[in-house]
Amino acid sequence: MKLETLCLHAGYTPKNGEPRVLPICQSTTFTYDTTRDVAKLFDLEVPGFFYSRLGNPTVDAVEQKIAALEGGVGAMCTSSGQAASLISILTLARAGDHVVSASSIYGGTFNLFAVTLKRMGIEVTFIDENASDEEILKAVRSNTKAFFGETVANPSMDVLDIERMANLAHKVGVPLIVDNTFATPYLCRPFDFGADIVVHSTTKYLDGHALQVGGVIVDSGNFDWEASPRFSEFTTPDDSYHGLVYTKAFGKAAYIVKARAQMMRDLGCCQTAQGAFYINLGIETLPLRMQRHCENALKVSKFLACQNNVIEVRYPGLEGSKNYELAKKYLKKGCSGVISFEIKGGREAGAKFIDSLKMISLEVHVADIRTCVLHPASSTHRQLSDHQLEEAGITPGLIRLSVGLENVDDIIDDLRQALEAASV
Known part of the structure; x- marks a missing residue:
C-alpha cells in the first residue's frame, strides 16, 4: 500500500x-x-x-x-x-x-x-x-x-x-x-x-x-x-x-x-x-493536510521574502535558502508548514508585530491546522543563554510562524497589516 x-x-x-x-x-x-x-x-x-x-x-x-x-x-x-x-x-x-x-x-x-x-x-x-x-x-x-x-x-x-x-x-x-x-x-x-x-x-x-x-x-x-x-x-x-x-x-x-x-x-x-x-x-488525513500546509507555507515564505522590513526568511523550500539543496534531496513533496523569519527592529518590533495580528493566534504550539505564531527566545527557548541561542540558530528577534490550512490570502493579509503596524 x-x-x-x-x-x-x-x-x-x-x-x-x-x-x-x-x-x-x-x-x-x-x-x-x-x-x-x-x-x-x-x-x-x-x-x-x-x-x-x-x-x-x-x-x-x-x-x-x-x-x-x-x-x-x-x-x-x-x-x-x-x-x-x-x-x-x-x-x-x-x-x-x-x-x-x-x-x-x-x-x-x-x-x-x-x-x-x-x-x-x-x-x-x-x-x-x-x-x-x-x-x-x-x-x-x-x-x-x-x-x-x-x-x-x-x-x-x-x-x-x-x-x-x-x-x-x-x-x-x-x-x-x-x-x-x-x-x-x-x-x-x-x-x-x-x-x-x-x-x-x-x-x-x-x-x-x-x-x-x-x-x-x-x-x-x-x-x-x-x-x-x-x-x-x-x-x-x-x-x-x-x-x-x-x-x-x-x-x-x-x-x-x-x-x-x-x-x-x-x-x-x-x-x-x-x-x-x-x-x-489526525493521521487519517495527514497526506491531505501536509499538502496544504506545504503549499500555503511556500506562498507565505515568498510573500515575506519580498517585504522591506523582513531581514531574513528561513524556509527550506524557498529558492536561495541555505538548506534548499538538502530540501530537494530529503523533502521532495514539501517542507512542512513552519517558517522562521526576522523583522527589522529586533525584539521590540517582533513583539509589536505579534500583538498586531488579528486572525493568527499567539500560541505555544506549532504544526496546527490553524495558523499560529511564537517568539522562541522568550518562550520555548527562554531557558537558553544567548550563546546557546546562537548555537541553536536563534536570534533574539526570530519569529516562528506555523502556517495553517486557512485560505492563504487571508493569512497573507493578516501578516501584511501586522508588518505595517510593526514598522510604524
Missing part, C-alpha cells in the same frame, strides 16, 4: 461484523484463563495485553500504523514527544555514557539533553551539524551511544543531512536517532536514508488539530546491535527477565522491545486509549 492508503488502513483491520472505525479499548487491564497464560506474557514469550501501561489494543493499532508509515519494524507511543526523546536515549544509554547531538534541536530537547540527562550521568556534546566530518567525529568518545538530530530543526528550519550523519554514526558503531516531527513520514522517511530510530511529537502534525499530547518511537530494525561492542545490554542476559537476551529473542525488533519492556515498564509514560484514538483520526 502507498502511504496515503496506509494512513487509513494500516494497524487495524476489522473482521466480519466488527467496527469500521478503530474502537477505543477503555480498559486498564485484561483477563486470562490461566496463570500460565499471564506468566507467558510477563516472560515476553507471547504477544498480548495485560496492563495498559505496557500495551493497549487501541494504542497498539496506532503504533502499528506509525511503524508502517515510517517503514519500521515496530513503534511505541508515549505520553509526549519529550517522553519519546527521553526513552529513545535511555534505552541505549545509562549513567557514564555519552551522546552526540546537533545543536539546532528544539529548545525543550536541548534542555533535556543539557540539564536533565547530565543530572542522570549522561553527557551530551552538541555539534554544528554543518561542520566537517572530522570536526563531528572529534566529539565521539569510547562511551558514545547515539547521534541525534531533527529532520527539520525547530525553529531554525535547518535540514539535517540524514545520510551523511547516519554514515558518521555507523562509522563509530552507534545508531542515528532522528526527530521527524516537522517532516512527518509523508514528507520524509529517515530510515530510507540510513537513520536507525525515529521519534515524533505526535502532538504536532500527526495529530494536527491540537487535541492530544503524545509522542512515538519507531525502530527501523536495521541497526546491528551485535556487531557493535557498545551495546552489551542488548546482547547479554537481562536479569529482570530471567536472563532473556533481546537480540536473540527479538532479532530486528530488539530495540523497541527493550524500550517497552524496560523503560515503559519502569517510567510509565504511556499513551492512553482515548489519546491514541485522537492521534489516529
Whole structure:
C-alpha cells in the first residue's frame, strides 16, 4: 500500500461484523484463563495485553500504523514527544555514557539533553551539524551511544543531512536517532536514508488539530546491535527477565522491545486509549493536510521574502535558502508548514508585530491546522543563554510562524497589516 492508503488502513483491520472505525479499548487491564497464560506474557514469550501501561489494543493499532508509515519494524507511543526523546536515549544509554547531538534541536530537547540527562550521568556534546566530518567525529568518545538530530530543526528550519550523519554514526558503531516531527513520514522517511530510530511529537502534525499530547518511537530494525561492542545490554542476559537476551529473542525488533519492556515498564509514560484514538483520526488525513500546509507555507515564505522590513526568511523550500539543496534531496513533496523569519527592529518590533495580528493566534504550539505564531527566545527557548541561542540558530528577534490550512490570502493579509503596524 502507498502511504496515503496506509494512513487509513494500516494497524487495524476489522473482521466480519466488527467496527469500521478503530474502537477505543477503555480498559486498564485484561483477563486470562490461566496463570500460565499471564506468566507467558510477563516472560515476553507471547504477544498480548495485560496492563495498559505496557500495551493497549487501541494504542497498539496506532503504533502499528506509525511503524508502517515510517517503514519500521515496530513503534511505541508515549505520553509526549519529550517522553519519546527521553526513552529513545535511555534505552541505549545509562549513567557514564555519552551522546552526540546537533545543536539546532528544539529548545525543550536541548534542555533535556543539557540539564536533565547530565543530572542522570549522561553527557551530551552538541555539534554544528554543518561542520566537517572530522570536526563531528572529534566529539565521539569510547562511551558514545547515539547521534541525534531533527529532520527539520525547530525553529531554525535547518535540514539535517540524514545520510551523511547516519554514515558518521555507523562509522563509530552507534545508531542515528532522528526527530521527524516537522517532516512527518509523508514528507520524509529517515530510515530510507540510513537513520536507525525515529521519534515524533505526535502532538504536532500527526495529530494536527491540537487535541492530544503524545509522542512515538519507531525502530527501523536495521541497526546491528551485535556487531557493535557498545551495546552489551542488548546482547547479554537481562536479569529482570530471567536472563532473556533481546537480540536473540527479538532479532530486528530488539530495540523497541527493550524500550517497552524496560523503560515503559519502569517510567510509565504511556499513551492512553482515548489519546491514541485522537492521534489516529489526525493521521487519517495527514497526506491531505501536509499538502496544504506545504503549499500555503511556500506562498507565505515568498510573500515575506519580498517585504522591506523582513531581514531574513528561513524556509527550506524557498529558492536561495541555505538548506534548499538538502530540501530537494530529503523533502521532495514539501517542507512542512513552519517558517522562521526576522523583522527589522529586533525584539521590540517582533513583539509589536505579534500583538498586531488579528486572525493568527499567539500560541505555544506549532504544526496546527490553524495558523499560529511564537517568539522562541522568550518562550520555548527562554531557558537558553544567548550563546546557546546562537548555537541553536536563534536570534533574539526570530519569529516562528506555523502556517495553517486557512485560505492563504487571508493569512497573507493578516501578516501584511501586522508588518505595517510593526514598522510604524
